[in-house]
Amino acid sequence: MLVVETIAKIRRAYFVQGKAIKAICRELGVSRKVVRKVLRSGATEFAYERSVQPQPKIGPWREQLERLLAENAGRPRRERLTLMRVFEELRGLGYEGGYDAVRRYASAWTQERATATASAFVPLSFAPGEAYQFDWSHEVVLINGTTVTVKVAHVRLCHSRMLFVRAYPRETQEMVFDAHERAFAFFRGACTRGIYDNMKTAVDAIFVGRERAYNRRFQQMCGHYLVEPVACTPASGWEKGQVENQVGVIRQRFFAPRLRVRSYEELNAWLLDRCIAYAKAQAHPEVRDRTVWEMFEAERPSLVPYAGPFDGFHAVPASPSKTCLVRFDNNKYSVEASAVGRPVEVRAYADRIDLRQDGRLVGRHPRSFGRGETVYDPWHYVPVLARKPGALRNGAPFKDWVLPAALERVRRKLKAAPDGDRQMVEILSAVLTDGLAAVETACAEALREGVHSADVILNILARQRDPGPPVTIMTPEALKLRHEPVADCARYDSLRRASG
Incomplete structure (x- = not known):
């Protein structure tokens, strides 16, 4: 050549x-x-290309090799065999050739297949306030010394490329609602269209084309923020390519090296600061002389005005046990004793659990994301103590119960009394009717006088509650003065003369 x-x-x-x-x-x-x-x-270069590649060894095994390669390509990425394993399987079928021939044929087969499946795309352009994209990613961080895989919600405005990132313990629906509420509050507005993948927290059913059956609560959220949801074609991540690209950028820029934080609150505060700093330093990909933050400031007037927080909860029914506990998400939460015997509605938020019965709030707790944990509110069990005052000493809800200072002093003093538990239960029961502040004040007043019995404290509460009408002196009409008397000292002189 x-x-x-x-x-x-x-x-x-x-x-x-x-x-x-x-x-x-x-x-x-x-x-x-x-x-x-x-x-x-007139050519300046000649290249030799063989029209027919002789394959004396691998030729008779071509169909079997292509079948093995196709089966291997169809497996999940983590389960795919190496090319050496494919070669060993082909040898097991009777192939007597070498590994190099298999390697060359597999390389050509992969290249030909990639060329056949390659696709071209059209670049997209969005008007200000037209659309945003939403997605999740999983990142590994150290929280309080423990390695945790956090779920990170990504929101990206398609026109300005402004980003919002927040970490959660779950990918559940209430986390989706909270991420949207915090993102729109940060943006101070929403877009007219939201682009999602077919996540189960939003889409209940996929029909032909773009038709989707969206989740009822998800539709409520979109209606609150005036957003039209749009779902991508299944397995077509390029339809929301901006947020897909953002996932990779955030992973490299924010989560490498591995972050070390004390809590989710600290992590999310740090992520928000980094989002702002990144936007102020990063040039916009289309308008190179302006930063992402400057484009975001220009886009803000075009956003749909922020409609306020959406009541973003995920509701499930539950039945309280006789120990006033409701099970949700592998944990237990206490409810008021009056709620036992009838079903309640568990409203799960991103950071708390609300328990309602007939529209009435019967319990509220910070949300726990562990397993097998029990979250008590001791005040839920105070009505039960009226029947069983002895449970105050060994009841699980009352262990490590931190009371206000005056109440705690009274509790310590009553421990030495024979009926101290009964007296303390009477004082605690008064909190349900008079309020904690009033009982705390009554306990402090009793302690200043050197007493701490329940009778004295309840008496002070009764006087505070009903001080009695003020005493007024009424003068009868017959005794009212019609003419104001005038002092006449001469009368005393006449009396002195008469006595002399």
């Missing part, structure tokens, strides 16, 4: 120096056929 340098020498010798073909053949050591081919074709 002729090299490029020899072809160039032949062309220069003939067209520039005017040498004959015979002289060129003698100087360069090539045949006349080669020189004539170079001069007549």
Whole structure:
């Protein structure tokens, strides 16, 4: 095969120096056929391509090898075999050739398949306030010394490329609601259209084309913020390519090296600061002379005005046990004793659990994301203590119960009394009717007087509750003065003379 340098020498010798073909053949050591081919074709390079590749060993096994390669490509990425394992399976079928032939054939097969499946895309452009994209990613961080895989919600405005990132322990629906509420509050508005994948917290059913059956609560959220949801084609992440690209950027810029924080609150505060700093430093990909933050500030007037927080809870029914506990998400939460015997509605928020019965709030707790944990509110069990005051000492809800200072002092003093538990239960029961502040004040007043019995404290509460009407003095009409008396000192002189 002729090299490029020899072809160039032949062309220069003939067209520039005017040498004959015979002289060129003698100087360069090539045949006349080669020189004539170079001069007549006008080509500056020749490449040899074999029309038919002889495969004496692998030829009879081509179908089996292609079948093995196709099966391997169809497996999940983590379960795919190495090419050496494919070669070993082919050897097990009777193939006697070498590994290099299998490797070359597999490389050509993969390249041909990639060319056949390659697709072209059209770049997208969005008007200000037109659309945002939403997605989740999983990142690994150290929270309070423990390695945790957090679920990170990503929101991206398609026009300005402004980003919002927040970490959660779950990907559940209440977390989706909270991420939208915090993102729109940060943006101070929403877009007219939201682009999602077919996540189960939003889409109940996928129909032909773009038709979707959206979750009822998800539709309520979209209606609250005036957003039209749009779901992508299944397994077509490029339809929301901006937020897909953001996931990779955030993973490299924010979560590498591995973060070390004390709590989710600290992590999310840090992520929000980093989002703002990144937007202020990053140039916009289309308007290179402006940053993402500047484009975001220009887009803000075009956003749909922020409609306020959406009541983003996920509701499930539950039945309280006789120990005033309701099970939700592998944990237990206490309810008021009056709620036992009838079903309640568990409203799960991103950070708390609300328990309602007939529209009345019967319990509220910070949400726990562990397993097998029990969250008590001791005040829920105070009505039960009226029947069983002895449970105050060993009841699980009352262990490590932190009371206000005056109440705690009274509790310690009553422990020495024979009926101290009963007296303390009477004082605690008064909190349900008079309020904690009033009982705390009554306990402090009793302690100042050197007493701590329940009777005295309840008496002080009764006086605070009903002080009695003020005493007023009424003068009868007959005794009212009609003429104001005038002092006359001369009368005393007349009396003195009469006595003399």
